[in-house]
Amino acid sequence: MKKIINSTEQVVDEMIEGMLRAYPEHLKRAPNTKRTVMFTKAPVEGKVGIITGGGSGHLPLFLGYTGQGLLDGTAVGDVFSSPSSKEIFELTKAVNAGKGVLYLYGNYGGDIMNFDMAADMAEDEDIDTATSIGCDDVASAPKGQEDKRRGIAGIFYAYKIAGAKAAQGASLEEVKQWADSAIAATRTMGVALSPCTIPAAGEPTFTIGDEEMEIGMGIHGEKGVQRGKLKTADEITQIMTEKVIEDLPFNKGDEVSVLVNGLGATAPMELYILFRKVSMILEDKGICVCRSYVGEYATSMEMKGASITLFRLDDDLKRLLDAPSYSPFLLQQLQKA
Amino acid sequence: MKKIINSTEQVVDEMIEGMLRAYPEHLKRAPNTKRTVMFTKAPVEGKVGIITGGGSGHLPLFLGYTGQGLLDGTAVGDVFSSPSSKEIFELTKAVNAGKGVLYLYGNYGGDIMNFDMAADMAEDEDIDTATSIGCDDVASAPKGQEDKRRGIAGIFYAYKIAGAKAAQGASLEEVKQWADSAIAATRTMGVALSPCTIPAAGEPTFTIGDEEMEIGMGIHGEKGVQRGKLKTADEITQIMTEKVIEDLPFNKGDEVSVLVNGLGATAPMELYILFRKVSMILEDKGICVCRSYVGEYATSMEMKGASITLFRLDDDLKRLLDAPSYSPFLLQQLQKA
Numbered sequence: 144m145k146k147i148i149n150s151t152e153q154v155v156d157e158m159i160e161g162m163l164r165a166y167p168e169h170l171k172r173a174p175n176t177k178r179t180v181m182f183t184k185a186p187v188e189g190k191v192g193i194i195t196g197g198g199s200g201h202l203p204l205f206l207g208y209t210g211q212g213l214l215d216g217t218a219v220g221d222v223f224s225s226p227s228s229k230e231i232f233e234l235t236k237a238v239n240a241g242k243g244v245l246y247l248y249g250n251y252g253g254d255i256m257n258f259d260m261a262a263d264m265a266e267d268e269d270i271d272t273a274t275s276i277g278c279d280d281v282a283s284a285p286k287g288q289e290d291k292r293r294g295i296a297g298i299f300y301a302y303k304i305a306g307a308k309a310a311q312g313a314s315l316e317e318v319k320q321w322a323d324s325a326i327a328a329t330r331t332m333g334v335a336l337s338p339c340t341i342p343a344a345g346e347p348t349f350t351i352g353d354e355e356m357e358i359g360m361g362i363h364g365e366k367g368v369q370r371g372k373l374k375t376a377d378e379i380t381q382i383m384t385e386k387v388i389e390d391l392p393f394n395k396g397d398e399v400s401v402l403v404n405g406l407g408a409t410a411p412m413e414l415y416i417l418f419r420k421v422s423m424i425l426e427d428k429g430i431c432v433c434r435s436y437v438g439e440y441a442t443s444m445e446m447k448g449a450s451i452t453l454f455r456l457d458d459d460l461k462r463l464l465d466a467p468s469y470s471p472f473l474l475q476q477l478q479k480a
Numbered sequence: 481m482k483k484i485i486n487s488t489e490q491v492v493d494e495m496i497e498g499m500l501r502a503y504p505e506h507l508k509r510a511p512n513t514k515r516t517v518m519f520t521k522a523p524v525e526g527k528v529g530i531i532t533g534g535g536s537g538h539l540p541l542f543l544g545y546t547g548q549g550l551l552d553g554t555a556v557g558d559v560f561s562s563p564s565s566k567e568i569f570e571l572t573k574a575v576n577a578g579k580g581v582l583y584l585y586g587n588y589g590g591d592i593m594n595f596d597m598a599a600d601m602a603e604d605e606d607i608d609t610a611t612s613i614g615c616d617d618v619a620s621a622p623k624g625q626e627d628k629r630r631g632i633a634g635i636f637y638a639y640k641i642a643g644a645k646a647a648q649g650a651s652l653e654e655v656k657q658w659a660d661s662a663i664a665a666t667r668t669m670g671v672a673l674s675p676c677t678i679p680a681a682g683e684p685t686f687t688i689g690d691e692e693m694e695i696g697m698g699i700h701g702e703k704g705v706q707r708g709k710l711k712t713a714d715e716i717t718q719i720m721t722e723k724v725i726e727d728l729p730f731n732k733g734d735e736v737s738v739l740v741n742g743l744g745a746t747a748p749m750e751l752y753i754l755f756r757k758v759s760m761i762l763e764d765k766g767i768c769v770c771r772s773y774v775g776e777y778a779t780s781m782e783m784k785g786a787s788i789t790l791f792r793l794d795d796d797l798k799r800l801l802d803a804p805s806y807s808p809f810l811l812q813q814l815q816k817a
Contacts, residue, residue: 145673145674145690145691145710145784146747146750147671147673147713147716147746147750147753147754147786148712148713148750148753149712149713149714149753150712154749154753157713157752157753157756158749158752158753158756160756161751161752161753161754161755161756161759161774162752162755164755164756164759164760164769164772165752165755165759165772165774166772199749200747200749202747202748202749202752203748207748334484336482336484337482339747353482354482373482375485375486375487376484376485376486376494377486379484407745407747408744408745408782408784409484409782410483410537410539410676410744410779410781410782411539411540411544411776411779412491412495412536412537412539412781413483413484413485414498415494415495415498415499415502415539416484416485416486416491416494416495416498417484417498418498418499418501418502419494419495419497419498419501422498422501422502423501432501435501435502435503437498437502437809439748439776442747442748444747444749445745445746445747445784447482447745447782449484472774
């Protein structure tokens with residue numbers, strides 16, 4: 144295991160500390176918590192709070208989307224492990240401005256259990272909560288069983304849409320409905336070329352041959368749908384994009400946003416080569432690409448691979464997707480943090 | 481070599497095509513060129529043009545900084561190879577608004593040769609050019625021989641400062657002076673844990689043991705200053721930060737911006753663990769961190785490693801660093817592209 148770390152036990156706490164030191168004007172811990180990050184401006188009067196959470200090792204998921212027009216806070220678990228219900232509850236109290244709090248996170252058993260427990264604790268203190276669960280990975284369960292699918296990079300769109308709606312002053316019920324609409328319009332498929340290593344485990348999460356790839360693998364190394372010899376970028380893209388398109392399905396005349404996501408160790412050059420082919424396939428099918436995102440949106444530490452997400456837009460979703468938003472983690476590059 | 485590509489010959493052209501397809505409103509090729517990218521709004525009346533260029537494989541360097549308040553265009557070479565003088569010249573003509581064009585790029589022989597040839601061609605057509613060369617890598621030549629040092633991630637600051645100054649309507653001479661000031665106030669040191677593979681070569685650029693690291697290695701695998709057993713994040717950070725601090729030197733009371741850059745395969749979590757320690761070291765020395773940047777700013781494809789850059793600020797540089805800027809590659813994540 145070749146990582147730049149101090150000790151396998153300290154990676155999560157030191158990551159959080161690094162982030163708080165990098166953006167002190169924007170991020171802080173919620174009171175009475177150790178592993179949360181909350182936007183310094185939260186709670187915002189008249190605004191529904193939105194929080195997420197999940198295991199560490201997926202940056203910019205989940206912490207990185209804490210900011211303006213996005214999430215009010217994130218509960219942080221150990222590497223690939225759920226955050227605690229107690230910390231989720233404390234974060235809920237901290238971001239609640241009286242209009243309630245939406246829990247928006249990915250479809251993993253431990254996360255569901257802990258967010259549900261936090262919701263019960265919140266109820267005892269008369270804080271309204273609602274839950275929307277990202278489940279965009281078409282490889283993880285067949286069509287018709289969408290509620291069994293894992294959530295991966297496509298949750299980015301739900302964050303943007305729900306964040307924009309909350310910023311407009313919508314009610315908890317409305318914000319949840321828009322998050323659910325975004326999730327329903329999002330489909331993703333991934334491919335892995337190499338594993339990653341959980342620091343505390345010290346061993347790669349799976350093994351794969353030097354010339355092999357696995358299509359549909361999850362971001363924790365969950366089994367995919369097709370393992371075989373590494374194909375060309377265009378062939379891989381064709382397989383993944385077709386599966387995504389036929390699942391929703393996306394149809395001729397649709398307007399979509401495309402997200403090509405790197406899993407950690409994939410060179411940006413390769414992501415643009417993937418995007419090129421996605422764009423060509425959609426063009427051939429008469430599907431219009433309105434908004435493009437290419438980069439790292441949901442990683443699996445140093446895993447090599449990528450995912451392709453399509454998000455079907457209508458005029459309302461387009462406006463919400465374009466609404467101004469800001470997160471120091473993502474937008475620090477060229478703006479004052 | 482495990483990469484998501486179609487053919488080793490096509491990677492650069494397909495990367496450019498992918499990028500132009502992703503951001504058609506913002507990026508286009510300059511007339512009569514194949515491997516350039518220019519901002520669609522360039523040339524801007526009354527503004528000095530700024531162009532950069534260099535080998536491919538370093539995204540977001542160099543293409544990714546083409547945009548508003550940054551660069552007007554980029555000439556793109558093959559992987560780790562210089563762009564052609566002919567294409568640099570064509571790009572120069574395309575971005576020139578009559579106030580001349582600054583060439584701002586890193587200190588590599590092939591790039592210097594081709595940019596100088598392009599400058600001669602521009603002179604023949606009465607286009608003024610000036611040149612500023614990034615040379616921030618303290619590992620690549622001793623103090624006193626700064627002009628022999630390689631340019632790496634720190635050129636980001638020169639892009640920001642020169643871009644902001646040009647946007648204010650400054651003259652070519654002024655823009656060059658500010659770029660040079662930014663370069664003079666910037667110092668970087670890197671560490672590599674693994675090599676990368678040039679597609680056409682098919683073999684890693686160097687070999688390194690499973691438990692080894694090399695401090696000071698260049699972004700093309702140029703020899704560093706210290707190879708040894710992989711140390712902890714804090715130890716590595718201590719060595720690199722001390723070398724950077726003593727070189728300028730940065731002194732008690734200075735205000736700085738810190739850039740912790742990932743070389744490609746380094747998990748963001750590790751970059752924040754590095755940042756944490758840089759911030760602690762600077763705090764101990766009474767050096768104030770005013771602006772923080774953590775992420776991938778200059779990669780070496782799938783190389784594992786990182787670099788630490790410090791940039792000394794004064795009030796003028798701070799204002800210019802904070803000036804609004806926009807590049808679809810870097811800021812697409814959360815804003816309308």
